[in-house]
Amino acid sequence: MTTKTVQQWTTVQDGLENLTRDTAPMPTPGPDEVLVKIHAVSLNYRDTEVCMGLYGHHKAIDAGGPQPLVPCSDMCGTVIAVGENLEIVHKVGDRVVSVFNYTHRTGHAREVDMSVGLGLPLPGVLQTYRVFPSVGLMPAPSYLSDIEACCLPIASITAWMAINGMRPLGQPGGKGEVVLLQGTGGVSVAGLQIAKASGATTVVTSSSDDKLEVAKKMGGDYLINYKTTPRWADAVMEKTGGHGADIIFENGGASTLRQSFDAIAFGGIINCIGYLGGKTNTVSEGDDMTGINVLALRRNMTLRGILNGPRDRFEEMLAFYNEKKIHPVVNRIFSFNQSKEAIQYLFGGQHFGKVVIQVSAEATLPTTKSTE
Ligand SMILES: NC(=O)c1ccc[n+]([C@@H]2O[C@H](COP(=O)([O-])OP(=O)(O)OC[C@H]3O[C@@H](n4cnc5c(N)ncnc54)[C@H](OP(=O)(O)O)[C@@H]3O)[C@@H](O)[C@H]2O)c1
Known part of the structure; x- marks a missing residue:
């Protein structure tokens, strides 16, 4: 050289x-x-x-x-x-x-x-x-x-862990589940691709109707503009016939977590991935102050922090990408x-x-x- x-x-x-x-x-x-x-x-x-x-x-x-x-x-x-x-x-x-x-x-x-x-x-x-x-x-x-x-290294493996990290290694799933992707950045779009290739139903939220159109072309099932529909959790419940989302990509953090508890299905998982809406809780007059413990038990759900993913899961994900030819x-x-x-x-x-x-x-x- x-x-x-x-x-x-x-x-x-x-x-x-x-x-x-x-x-x-x-x-x-x-x-x-x-x-x-x-x-x-x-x-x-x-x-x-x-x-x-x-x-x-x-x-x-x-x-x-x-x-x-x-x-x-x-x-x-x-x-x-x-x-x-x-x-x-x-x-x-x-x-x-x-x-x-x-x-x-x-x-x-x-x-x-x-x-x-x-x-x-x-x-x-x-x-x-x-x-x-x-x-x-x-x-x-x-x-x-x-x-x-x-x-692939951060966005895709993070999305993979959100959908499959709680399942046994080598047994990826998602078929028949409802996966909610917040926003249309790198992690969410990888999540949309993995969820669709797994046979899941997807809900995509975005600040932009144009971006939602692109998500629709990629197979996004239910599309919600969180700017024009500030109570987007209600829309998730309505569009899923009262079921909610089994898996949520929680990307907003402070600005979205409270509504994620209203959009989660019984037994579902909220994956705490991002904090695009802030890292600290803020309280405004009239806010519902129900404790996180009560919000969690109310629908028997799991609140889980994601930290990227390990090498063996990366290998598992690459095999899936290769099989499904995800770009x-x-x-x-x-x-x-x-x-x-x-x-x-x-x-x-x-x-x-x-x-x-x-x-x-x-x-x-x-x-x-x-x-x-
Ligand atoms: N825990 C982990 O292992 C891990 C791994 C990767 C990323 N992250 C974190 O996850 C978040 C997303 O990462 P990324 O790399 O995908 O980011 P990104 O590509 O920059 O995605 C940004 C997009 O998210 C949406 N967005 C912005 N503010 C939002 C809000 N308040 N609520 C909902 N959506 C919002 C916007 O899409 P729309 O215009 O469509 O709304 C924006 O274009 C970041 O906070 C990042 O630090 C964590």
Whole structure:
């Protein structure tokens, strides 16, 4: 290899507009390490929080002060060189995707897993080359382009866990269940695809009728605009004949959780995934102050926190994607030079599905139409 330097973007966690571009020396893979040429990076809401210095809700993560950090966690690339004694074999030329918390191999995530997150606290993937431990990589599905495959690590596995994480490994389900997806960002759209491929009935909420139209074309069954229908939980109950949702992708947090309790089916699961509507509870005059314990027992439901997913579930999910030939939905592709604009675009919330940065000219492109 003739390239001597790595091109990278860094943040000191002081705002989306302050990302800077610089270079670093080309790393060499040590024992059990793999050097990857990065072709494509997909963005997650978390990346915007990291760049703004707002990702502080995990005790195990020391935000690290003002040292420059390469953000982002999700990439697809090609193996360029390998070190000695790989625990998980990757060969030069293999296409691979990153694993967000590489120590999380099975069961529940632990504090140690939080402390190896890519793009905080570890250096991320918004760079042209990076060394990974062998267990920090998974094979990229051969039927997907690089631009599509880089969308899998956080959004798809989170959606997979929301639908299947409570079922025994190897026995994915969802057939006949009602799955409610809040919003049309990366996690929800992956959830819509997985739910439809599993035979579930889906309810999609969105701020936009145009986005709901796209969700409908993807097979979304019941569509609710939460801006024009502020009591969207009532609409969920009405559209499902009083049953409610068996599985809820709870993405709004403070702004949506109370209504999720009104939209849940008996025996259902509210998956606490996001906090797009805030991380702290607020109380206004006239608010129903029924305790969470009572809301939970009232419909015999489970309130469950999601922390991405382990390696064995990632493998389970890849087998399902491969069987069903699911193509992650890419909304817009930015160039590496436009990385700052890409992160600002994601934060603006206009997208449907995933926002991707094409890092290398060699990245393979999707054959499916974007949702831009
Ligand atoms: N726990 C985990 O393991 C995990 C993993 C991944 C993501 N997350 C979290 O999950 C959330 C979604 O992540 P993402 O990467 O999918 O984000 P994203 O792609 O940026 O999705 C944003 C979309 O969510 C919708 N939205 C915005 N505010 C909302 C609100 N108050 N209520 C309902 N929907 C709202 C909007 O869609 P519409 O315009 O259609 O309404 C917006 O376009 C974030 O909070 C993220 O940090 C958690």
